[in-house]
Amino acid sequence: MYRxxxxxxxxxxxxxxxGWQAVASQLPDGPAVVAIEGPPSVDWSLLGHRLERELTGRGTPVTLLDMRSHYARPAHVRSRTERPADxxxxxxxxxxxxxxDDLFEILPVSAPxxxxxxxxxxxxAALVDHDLLWYADVPKRYAEAAVGAGEPGANLGLPGEKPxxxxxxxxxxxxLDQHRDSLVHRLDAxxxxxxPDHPAWIDGAGLRATYAALARKxxxxxPYFNSTPWGGHWAQRELGFNPDARNTALGYELIAPEAGILIGTGPQAQAEVPFQLMCVLEPDxxxxxxxxxxxGTSFPIRFDYLDxxxxxxxxxxxxxxxxYMRERFGWDYTQHETYYLTRGSTDTKVFLGLRExxxxxxxxxxxxxxVTDGVPMDPEDHVLAFPAEQGQLFMIPAGTPHASGAGNLVLxxxxxxxxxxxRFYDWLRPGADGNPxxxxxxxxxANLETGRRGDAVARDLVQEPRTLREGTGWREEVIGGLAEMFYEVRRFVLDDEAEAADDTQGRFHILNVVDGEGVTVHTAAGDRHELAYAETLTVPAAVGPYTLRATGGGPVRVVKASVR
Structure with a gap:
């Protein structure tokens, strides 16, 4: 069952x-300067108030210094952080x-x-002299929700302004990511x-030891789903996500800049920590x-759902x-994609590539x-449409026009x-705010790929599976690979209780069960991990040899991605 x-x-x-009492108990009586760093999406006023209350209650004098009150004027923050070219x-x-540092004219003095x-x-807070350093955090989905709700101060360095x-x-x-990543090696907690009423605290050395262990298994x-104007309801109905939301559109299975790992012993004793920090601490x-x-430490492949x-x-x-991505937007590599049809049919569509x-x-x-007159258009006058057959992979190198049609579950x-x-065309659909x-x-x-058209799209981007290797009751197939894309997608097909051996060979693998009940992953080091239908699993490079064993009484299909 999906977890x-x-x-x-x-x-x-x-x-x-x-809990606040237990968290405050980890602070010394002093004299000391304690810096608590983190993003603006944390409820900093509550944090300061609750720690002050717990500490004074035990007899420890406390002085509070809120870094937000020392930001440079908004115009200065904007001039330093926004490029005129944009x-x-x-x-x-x-x-x-x-x-x-660019958020401040002068850093406040933090004399002991x-x-x-x-x-x-x-x-x-970490920029001032300190004796102890904590990092307070909430996942990025909270910041996105705060900006969507129009909460003043949700943007960094601009308190009181519309986000x-x-x-x-x-x-x-x-x-924030660059700053946080630079601190993780020396965080005390x-x-x-x-x-907010029941925070979770983990010591810095213990956090790094936990990451070190997880990096080898x-x-x-x-996972997390959000809602969009085009979203469907498969994840609500089949996985139990967000039943009260208007839809479940984009499923965050593994998008490294936003992904979190739950560390703990149960729902009331757990902390969610960034997946990205494991890449920073244990990159090899x-x-x-x-x-x-x-x-570098950028985890380069993501798995997500389009429902x-x-x-x-x-x-x-x-x-x-x-x-264009490198020179205009500053990413060192670009947004190649593939669509795997976890759910689809010959009656639904995937739009892909230009017509001849x-x-x-x-x-x-x-x-x-x-855009200007609200005149509808038919994308199929210009872009090819393919049947969205379940199990088909569509390759989408950068510059290729594409879209999933209604009625699909795309991995x-x-x-x-x-x-x-x-975006070229969005069906004249309003956004959540009612505006186009x-x-x-x-x-x-400026980026449209015009060289690959018609038959070349079908030949290059809608590939037939090619068996790479096989054994008793299983085979591994290549279902998508292009020289211009840095990663490859393969698929294991396993009969009931069949077992297939694999090896990371020094490069991480990502697995997802696309058909059947699931598999059990066994590593050479003795670790075991269940993986159910629709779940995604990272197999770090350090794992080395591992096996997949089909469970559930029927054939199982597992897709795998890795850097070429």
Whole structure:
């Protein structure tokens, strides 16, 4: 059965506490300066108040210093963090690489108190002199929800101002991630603030020991679905996600910049910690030495769901080509994608690639009329449509126009960049705010792949499975590979109770059960991990040899992705 909250035990030496009293008990009586770093999405006022109350209640004097009250003026923060070249682009920005110092004119003085504690908290707290360093956090989905709700102060360095998604995605998150990653080797503790009345605390050394252990065994990140105007309902009906939400559109199985790992012993004693920090602390064990050398600590492949079952078609869009992505947006690699049809039929569609007779100028004019005058268009006049047969993989190299039609469950097996959808047409559909959804079609036409058309699309991008190796009751097939894409997708087909051997050979694998009840993964080191239908599992490079054993009394299919 699909697990909504996969959880892993902390390392034996790790200390995990929950509740404010227990958290405060980990602070000394002083005199000392305690810095508590973290993103603006944390409820910092509550954190300061609750720690002050617990500490004064035990007789420890406390002085509070909120870093947010020391930000530079908003105009200065914007001038330092926003590139003039991006001013005319209403859709995207180049990824920021600013240090958090740019949020401040002058850092506050944090002289040690004569007695008790000086508690410095908020974004940038680690920049002041301190004796202890904690990191308080909530997953990025909380920040996205806060911006969507229009909560003032949700953007970094701009308290009281109306928030903006463009700033969140391309300025706040890159700055915060870079800062957090630089601190993880010396953190004294991690504080999960998802439950403001019941926070979870884990000591820094114990956190690093836990990451070190997890980096050598299969691990699954906590899944999450959000809602969009096109979303369907498969994940609500079949997996039990968000039953009260308007839909379950985009399923975050493993998107490394946002993924979290649950560490703990149960729902009331767990902390969610970023998957990305495991890549920072254990890059060779997680990624593998060659992948690490190529991509740094960026985990380069993502698995997510596009649920349009009972929903609508996605927008017709493409993604930036590599040079454009690097020079315009600041990513070192680009957003190649694939669609695996976990659920589909010959009656539903996948839009992919230009028709042989496509007239790009006519395509552009129809897009512009749809944007300016609200005139509907038929994408199939320009873009091919294929039957969305269950089990088919569609290759989508950068620049290729594409979309999933309504009625499908797509498993996206893609490069990690995920915030650059260059939309051409969105069916004149309003967004959640009732306004037309953004259509950055100028970016789209600047990246549109016009060389691969018609029969070449079907030949190159809709490939037939090729058996790579086989054994008793199983086979491994290549279902998608292109020289221009840095990763390959394969599929295991296993009969009931069949067992197939594999080996990471120094490069991580990602697995997902696309058909059948599931498999059990056994590693050479003796670790065992169950993987049920629709679940995604990371097999770190350090695992080496492992086996897949089919369970559940029927054939099982498991897709696998890895860097070529």
């Amino acid at each position: 909504l909250d996969p959880r892993y035990a902390p390392a034996p030496q790790a200390v995990l506490h929950t 001013a005319d682009d209403p859709y995207f920005r180049r990824l920021a690489d600013n240090p958090l 108190p004569k007695e008790g504690l000086l508690l410095v908290y908020g974004p940038g 903006d998604f463009r700033r969140l995605f391309y300025i706040d998150w890159p700055m 991690w504080l999960d603030m998802q439950s 299969p691990v699954r990140t906590r 064990n997680v990624l593998g030495a060659q992948v690490h050398a190529r991509f 349009t079952v009972g929903g609508g078609s996605l927008s017709v869009h493409c993604h930036p080509k590599e040079s 007779d496509a007239d790009v100028d006519a395509f552009r004019k129809e897009v512009e009329r749809a 996206e097996i893609s490069a990690t960049p995920y915030l650059y959808s260059l 959804r953004p259509l950055p079609y100028e970016h789209g036409f």
